[in-house]
Amino acid sequence: QQQVRQSPQSLTVWEGETAILNCSYEDSTFDYFPWYWQFPRESPALLIAIRPVSNKKEDGRFTIFFNKREKKLSLHITDSQPGDSATYFCAARMSNYNVLYFGSGTKLTVEP
Amino acid sequence: EAAVTQSPRNKVAVTGGKVTLSCNQTNNHNNMYWYRQDTGHGLRLIHYSYGAGSTEKGDIPDGYKASRPSQENFSLILELATPSQTSVYFCASGTGKGDTQYFGPGTRLLVL
Structure with a gap:
């Protein structure tokens, strides 16, 4: 049973466009949603995170939109750059537990 | 910066052999985690720990x-x-509830 689902599996955009990565989850007790990114041959690293008390979190060109009612969130990357090419993982943490459930990832390619 | x-x-092992993977963190984090990453599955949690002497089963503990x-060392x-x-x-290691997980560089294991 996959707790966190991501779509699409892969996405290609042109430099300067907005990339939209989607995520959905099953359990309404999840209370923390980080996004990690992973560059080829490197380890995952935290990019940005949101808690359900907010419906939006912004950090530069990266914005999380959160819809608690529909159990969905999305990561928007505006003015995409070739250096943003990476695999992006949505994750969720269950309240009172210190473990993260990761989605299967979206591989983003930004073409110059 | 977490280390x-x-x-x-990298490790090449034979079927039926014993393999030990080691992890060390120097940041005095209480929580440590072992994941495996396979194409199409993202990051799946194998075991985790809340501190020295403790181990907990993750989503896919069978065979591990x-x-x-100690606080610093966690083996799989x-x-x-x-x-x-x-x-x-x-x-990966982390301080606790909701905090960032810091990942190690990874171990590539091939079992022949």
């Missing part, structure tokens, strides 16, 4: 044991390695 190291970085002898043990355990293994 998590893993050894070995874990050991946390494959008593009888099988080809299905060929994967990239990541160790």
Whole structure:
């Protein structure tokens, strides 16, 4: 049973466009949603995170939109750059537990 | 900057052999985690620990044991390695509830 689902599996955009990565989850007790990114041959690293008390979190060109009612969130990357090419993982943490459930990832390619 | 190291970085093992993957963190984090990463599955949690002497089962613990002898060290043990355990293994550490997980560089394991 996959707790966190991501779509699409892969996405290609042109430099300067907005990339939209989607995520959905099953359990309404999840209370923390980080996004990690992973560059080829490197380890995952935290990019940005949101808690359900907010419906939006912004950090530069990266914005999380959160819809608690529909159990969905999305990561928007505006003015995409070739250096943003990476695999992006949505994750969720269950309240009172210190473990993260990761989605299967979206591989983003930004073409110059 | 959190520092998590893993050894070995690459390992070739034979079916039925014993494999030990080691992880060390120097940031005094209470929580440590072992994940495996396979194409199409993202990061899946194998075992985790809340501190020295504690180990907990994650989502896919079958075929793996874990050991946390100290705050700094967390090992993953494959008593009888099988080809299905060929994967990239990541160790991570974190301070606690809701905090960032810091990943090590990964270990590539090939079981022949």
